[in-house]
Amino acid sequence: GAVVSQHPxxxxxxxxxxxxIECRSLDFQATTMFWYRQFPKQSLMLMxxxxxxxxxxxxxxxxxxxxxxNHASLTLSTLTxxxxxxxxxxxxxxxxxxxxxxxxxxxxGSGTQLSVL
Amino acid sequence: xxEVEQDPxxxxxxxxxxxxxxxxxxxxxxxxxxxxxxxxxxxxxxxMSVYSSGNEDGRFTAQLNRASQYISLxxxxxxxxxxxxxxxxxxxxxxxxxxxxxxxxxxx
Numbered sequence: 378g379a380v381v382s383q384h385p386x387x388x389x390x391x392x393x394x395x396x397x398i399e400c401r402s403l404d405f406q407a408t409t410m411f412w413y414r415q416f417p418k419q420s421l422m423l424m425x426x427x428x429x430x431x432x433x434x435x436x437x438x439x440x441x442x443x444x445x446x447n448h449a450s451l452t453l454s455t456l457t458x459x460x461x462x463x464x465x466x467x468x469x470x471x472x473x474x475x476x477x478x479x480x481x482x483x484x485x486g487s488g489t490q491l492s493v494l
Numbered sequence: 495x496x497e498v499e500q501d502p503x504x505x506x507x508x509x510x511x512x513x514x515x516x517x518x519x520x521x522x523x524x525x526x527x528x529x530x531x532x533x534x535x536x537x538x539x540x541x542m543s544v545y546s547s548g549n550e551d552g553r554f555t556a557q558l559n560r561a562s563q564y565i566s567l568x569x570x571x572x573x574x575x576x577x578x579x580x581x582x583x584x585x586x587x588x589x590x591x592x593x594x595x596x597x598x599x600x601x602x
Binding site: 411413418419420421422423426468470472482483485486487488490 | 498535536537538539540581589590591592593594595
């Protein structure tokens, strides 16, 4: 079964609205989660690293005020796309590290396809 | 130069064919190497880790050449179910860097 749950799978929204995507680790605590974005026919691009109890670390070129990340608990990280525009339409996917130091494995959520009209 | 670069593809092969994917990475400090498989609009799934000594898992063989900064994946006796996009992934300083992927289509 799934190790990381991501919700929703699909979102269609109007331009200007905000969209929240949830990423939950099931049966394990994830102090670190990652958020990626993937445009059609392109690679996954890391947007930010979400750290439980502290501020997220954003990659160069990713607007932190546009993509709000909250990692308030050890099993939940959320990504909010604020005032979404058509150019934000993309496949967003989260991942979480599971395991002990030196023996960690990365698990992905099932992804969220965002379409902004 | 892209950090991780793969063959552009797509590869269209008949069932039973052997297909090879190539990948190069730019940062010599890269620490870990993987091949992932991604089906359309789905999450990537780990196919195999890649070690310097080379490793095999059934029909799949992965090779790493650190000197050339080159990674390969060989699929033998390809099946229809192998059709997917194959992602070369490099780990560096706790982050994963993905190649753009090479699409494989296996035809009957």
